[in-house]
Amino acid sequence: MHRAGNPQRSTKSQPPSGSGASAIEVRRSARRRRTVSAYREGDRTVVLIPARMSEAEEKRWVTVMLDKLAAQESKTKRVPGDTELAERAEQLSAQYFDGRARPASVRWVTNQNTRWGSCTPAEGSIRLSHRLQGMPEYVVDYVLLHELAHLLVPGHGPRFWRLLDAYPRTERARGYLEGVVAADRLPNPPPARAD
Known part of the structure; x- marks a missing residue:
């Protein structure tokens, strides 16, 4: 009123x-x-x-x-399964890389605790750490795009980062992930806030 x-x-x-x-x-x-x-x-x-x-x-x-x-x-939200993750990778590739990045497989894995994702370009496989589950969608999208970019450009040279510049939330997602890593290193993590 x-x-x-x-x-x-x-x-x-x-x-x-x-x-x-x-x-x-x-x-x-x-x-x-x-x-x-x-x-x-x-x-x-x-x-x-x-x-x-x-x-x-x-x-x-x-x-x-x-x-x-x-x-x-x-x-x-329900955590997307491997099928939904592969579909999201396909959508992101179409939106940001003109569909040029075509992974053969995209899946969640539980054996990656020191990295957020990995890519084997020769096999076309992308694996995302289960630690990303529950993080904001734009963060998961960034990691997917990062790994998709490796299907097009090996390494982390200027050409690789130019590809990722197409995603407007790259810096924000990187900052989010850096914050998660920093919080994990705290000797006494702060208590969870009750909203």
């Missing part, structure tokens, strides 16, 4: 690629002072922000809230 004197402004936009949402609606509220919240409404995401927030802050908070929703949803 909107009260007189408390105008709300609403804008709609397309989400960042790989966010999982199909449309974003940002609702500004004069009553909202400091808090930002978001929820899914059908096939769109609604982000509620203070009316006085700048466009740059809005953009940053939309990204933060999309990531937060994705993380919450990934905890409740």
Whole structure:
């Protein structure tokens, strides 16, 4: 319900690629002072922000809230099996590499505890660590793309990284994975937050 004197402004936009949402609606509220919240409404995401927030802050908070929703949803989603993982690899190859990366097999493995994924180009096989299960979709997508890129370019030279530059969440996913590694190295991991 909107009260007189408390105008709300609403804008709609397309989400960042790989966010999982199909449309974003940002609702500004004069009553909202400091808090930002978001929820899914059908096939769109609604982000509620203070009316006085700048466009740059809005953009940053939309990204933060999309990531937060994705993380919450990934905890409740069923872990995709090998078949779904192979289908996702095919979709990502089509979207980012014009379908040129064609793995013969893509599967989860439980024997990779020091790396997130591996690729054997001669066999066309890609293996992802089970430790990725439950992580946000954009992180799993990044690791899949990383391994798909190895089917096209061996090693980690400039040409390899140029391929991965096509994925807009490369840096964010790398940062997420680096954070997971850093947290694993802490002598006394912080207690899990109760939201």
